[in-house]
Amino acid sequence: MMIETLVIVVLLTFLIVCTIGIIVLRDLLAAVILLGMYSLIAAGIFIVMDAVDVAFTEAAVGAGISTILLLACLSHTSHVQKPQQHNNIWALIMVSLTGLLLLYGTMDMPGYGDANSPAQQHPELAQRFIHESGSEVGMPNVVTSVLASYRGYDTLGETVVVFAAGVAVLALLGLKRREGLEPEDDEPESGNRRVSRQVADGEQDRGNDGVANS
Amino acid sequence: MMRRYRQQRHRVLQIITKLLIPFILLFALYVQFHGDYGPGGGFQAGVIFAAAFIIHGLIFGVEKTRQVLSPGVVRVMMSIGVFIYALTGVWSMMKGGAYLDYNVFADNPLTGQHWGIFAVELGVGVTVTSVMISLFYSFASSRV
Numbered sequence: 001m002m003i004e005t006l007v008i009v010v011l012l013t014f015l016i017v018c019t020i021g022i023i024v025l026r027d028l029l030a031a032v033i034l035l036g037m038y039s040l041i042a043a044g045i046f047i048v049m050d051a052v053d054v055a056f057t058e059a060a061v062g063a064g065i066s067t068i069l070l071l072a073c074l075s076h077t078s079h080v081q082k083p084q085q086h087n088n089i090w091a092l093i094m095v096s097l098t099g100l101l102l103l104y105g106t107m108d109m110p111g112y113g114d115a116n117s118p119a120q121q122h123p124e125l126a127q128r129f130i131h132e133s134g135s136e137v138g139m140p141n142v143v144t145s146v147l148a149s150y151r152g153y154d155t156l157g158e159t160v161v162v163f164a165a166g167v168a169v170l171a172l173l174g175l176k177r178r179e180g181l182e183p184e185d186d187e188p189e190s191g192n193r194r195v196s197r198q199v200a201d202g203e204q205d206r207g208n209d210g211v212a213n214s
Numbered sequence: 215m216m217r218r219y220r221q222q223r224h225r226v227l228q229i230i231t232k233l234l235i236p237f238i239l240l241f242a243l244y245v246q247f248h249g250d251y252g253p254g255g256g257f258q259a260g261v262i263f264a265a266a267f268i269i270h271g272l273i274f275g276v277e278k279t280r281q282v283l284s285p286g287v288v289r290v291m292m293s294i295g296v297f298i299y300a301l302t303g304v305w306s307m308m309k310g311g312a313y314l315d316y317n318v319f320a321d322n323p324l325t326g327q328h329w330g331i332f333a334v335e336l337g338v339g340v341t342v343t344s345v346m347i348s349l350f351y352s353f354a355s356s357r358v
Contacts, residue, residue: 052253056245060261065346068268072353138324139250139331147255148331152314156299158257159338163296166345170289173352 004048011045026081028074036067049112053143224273231273238266246339250328256335260342268350276354285351288344295341302333 018038025031039062046055110117120126129146137145147155246259271279303314311318316330 053255053258056253056258057261060258060265064265065261065268068265068272069349069353072350075354136323137327137331139327141250141252143253144249144255144331144335148334149316149327152303152316152334155334155338156303156314159296159299159341162345163292163341166292166341166348169349169352 007048008045011041011048014041015045026083027079028077028081029071029079031081032067032070032074035070036063039063039066053141227273231269235266235270238262238269242266246335247332249335250331256338257342259335260339261346263339263343264346264350267347271350271354276351280351283347285348288348288351291340291344292348295337295339295344297337298340299334299337302330302337306330 015038018034018041021034022031022038025034039058043055043059043063046052046058110119114120129142129150133139133142133145133150137149139145139149242259242263242265245254245262246256249255249259267279267283270282302316306315306318307313309318314330314334316327317323319326319329
């Protein structure tokens with residue numbers, strides 16, 4: 001228990017350091033890498049808290065895919081953040097106030113791992129999942145039982161959300177070529193582009209894409 | 215000349231990637247189908263499966279990856295995943311149960327649950343994989 005607390009405190013300290021780094025750094029590439037680190041540390045904390053499934057998702061999505069996607073975004077823009085011209089004191093006050101309110105809100109939450117919290121004691125929630133899922137669903141992993149069976153509707157909703165996100169991005173970015181908006185490809189190769197096209201110099205003529213796309 | 219040099223420069227990465235990709239795919243399938251017993255499930259498996267294609271895109275160029283898995287196919291897969299999930303629910307209704315009530319899929323409710331969860335997780339996996347790959351394609355290739 002003692003060791004666990006120590007590990008969590010150390011990891012949380014890393015998290016804070018990462019966050020400050022992300023805010024302070026003007027170099028966006030470094031900030032994105034730090035963001036990936038942030039997710040990985042968060043995944044570590046989830047593992048210490050025995051939430052393996054969540055940790056798995058955090059590591060795969062947060063540290064993996066979203067870092068890649070942000071890097072791909074960076075390849076479209078500059079690597080350096082523009083220096084902030086204005087100095088908005090009101091924004092700082094509002095953010096601090098909201099932060100304080102959120103902290104105040106956590107006062108009412110049950111302690112971490114508190115067995116007597118309402119969620120743990122509810123006869124139709126945690127109690128039932130833990131005691132009955134073996135005979136009702138039969139999966140050794142209770143998380144899967146809850147996600148896919150007890151909470152099947154929610155997971156359907158989540159899948160639809162993921163689908164909708166994909167459709168939205170396609171609507172904004174993906175279908176450009178179909179309208180015959182041939183992208184210019186004669187810009188000089190700059191370092192910024194590296195992520196998306198690293199070795200893509202062996203690129204076939206761009207006409208291929210139009211075919212593959214339709 | 216320049217072109218040749220660029221391709222040679224990433225030779226080590228290319229070979230290592232080629233070695234890694236089958237294992238990434240295999241691990242994704244393991245996470246997908248072993249989610250009932252250990253940590254994992256459709257969502258994580260989908261992301262890992264997509265990661266294999268994304269690393270291919272990063273190292274070999276998105277155009278090459280588009281030839282392996284065309285964006286059109288990915289787009290269709292996006293909807294197929296949701297369709298599998300929703301159809302599982304409709305199927306259970308046709309079998310006489312409630313929507314997404316897996317007990318009716320087999321004589322033994324536990325077997326039915328097993329089948330139902332298998333189908334649902336497959337749907338989640340397919341959708342997540344194809345959405346992630348699709349996002350990567352869109353971000354990596356659109357020249358704004």
